[in-house]
């Protein structure tokens with residue numbers, strides 16, 4: 388089952404005389420959701436006249452506007468295109484297909500016409516038709532750059548006989564996948580089907596918010612479009628159901644969220660509830676605690692959960708102790724006073740009053756006895772971005788016994804360059820135009836990750852507590868990583884990930900290649916860059932990243948440089964210098 392509802396349209400070959408009649412007749416008979424129809428009959432005479440006469444117009448009324456995608460006249464008079472767009476806006480068409488962008492198109496003049504059109508006509512986005520072929524992406528990229536990344540320019544990608552890698556198109560505003568009928572072959576019963584490689588490609592797109600257009604090729608004038616429409620619906624029906632975790636996170640696809648600040652702010656009960664639904668995360672914690680309890684040389688083990696929230700790790704600690712068959716005294720420390728109310732409730736109802744509850748900031752509480760095992764979950768999407776290093780340094784100094792263990796033992800942050808028109812546009816629109824120098828937590832979907840993520844830095848909590856420095860300078864970092872670009876791309880920023888060693892070989896990861904199965908607590912991070920950067924195959928992209936700290940603030944700064952030979956090197960700004968847009972409060 389597709390995560391997004393499948394919408395299939397038909398585009399008849401040749402001109403349709405009456406759009407309304409086509410929609411009510413052939414389109415409905417083909418079981419399509421919409422039709423692609425010319426707006427007018429290329430009526431150049433209308434330009435001098437200043438208006439269209441009825442016989443020149445295909446879509447005459449707004450009656451069927453909801454199920455018609457307009458097609459502009461072939462390249463020619465830009466005044467005619469302008470009149471067509473006005474008419475399209477008038478009858479309420481939601482989009483208009485622009486003439487094809489091909490190898491023979493003069494890109495500058497094409498871009499100028501499109502930009503003039505979308506700048507003049509309020510409300511009707513233009514969809515640029517491109518064939519998926521060598522050089523197509525570079526042409527589109529030049530046009531959208533010339534148009535200043537206009538968000539009302541979108542893409543209709545027409546597939547052809549050749550199979551080519553379309554992953555870079557997933558970072559683009561592709562609204563339509565066009566399938567000419569000549570791409571189909573006949574099966575044993577004579578019905579149209581797609582080749583295996585085309586099927587696989589179409590299925591990949593079915594997980595994205597695109598619609599499909601069956602374009603009737605000239606040689607297929609007599610075919611029954613209903614067979615093609617039904618075949619696409621059949622293909623969608625063969626998709627596997629998404630896992631529960633994928634279904635739960637689907638509604639957050641490409642939604643930008645400000646990262647949580649659990650140290651500076653007090654979280655709400657509903658936020659804790661969302662955390663608690665991620666059972667695989669707590670299973671891993673329970674396993675790590677059980678192993679640490681088994682390995683402990685102490686007779687009576689003291690286990691502290693620092694930052695206990697509403698208590699899911701406390702429940703798992705008690706279970707781990709039972710499974711290990713060892714006597715464990717559990718102490719829960721939480722600074723959020725409201726969460727402490729729920730902790731008391733659970734202590735009475737579920738834990739038989741056996742847990743000691745402390746309302747305190749772990750950085751300042753002095754215990755009467757120290758912990759043999761100190762458990763926390765203070766991890767953000769970039770590992771250290773919820774200030775786990777700052778909190779655990781202090782907690783290890785104050786609370787941990789000399790040979791005690793900290794769960795997690797260590798965690799590391801990774802980045803990869805990313806292309807995503809959608810994420811960049813959303814970051815640009817975020818926060819009154821200040822949104823491009825701040826990171827976001829986002830379920831990254833309409834994007835192309837340009838290379839394998841690389842390590843930026845790590846933090847470890849395995850050193851003896853008396854060797855942890857009292858100031859925070861040792862938690863500052865500066866890292867550089869270089870990536871080799873494989874395909875022509877427009878870099879819109881960085882994807883950030885983390886992994887963590889909880890204890891021994893019990894690990895958590897949100898890196899795409901090592902992601903902990905079905906864990907959904909953490910979406911990746913997106914660090915935008917203000918000005919997207921073009922990169923060509925073979926170019927090197929160098930990412931610089933800083934973790935800086937001063938007084939009660941910690942923040943990241945980041946920059947990207949590209950080098951493709953002397954003449955084609957470029958550098959982004961160093962983003963968020965001195966925390967001027969984003970910081971994490973201590």
Ligand SMILES: C[S@@+](CC[C@H](N)C(=O)[O-])C[C@H]1O[C@@H](n2cnc3c(N)ncnc32)[C@H](O)[C@@H]1O
Nearest residue numbers: 649650662694695696721722723747748749764
């Ligand atoms: C990400 S939540 C995890 C909560 C809980 N362990 C869970 O798994 O649902 C982090 C918790 O740590 C608490 N916290 C953060 N910094 C703290 C500090 N310095 N001292 C005590 N609690 C802290 C927050 O209030 C929050 O409840």
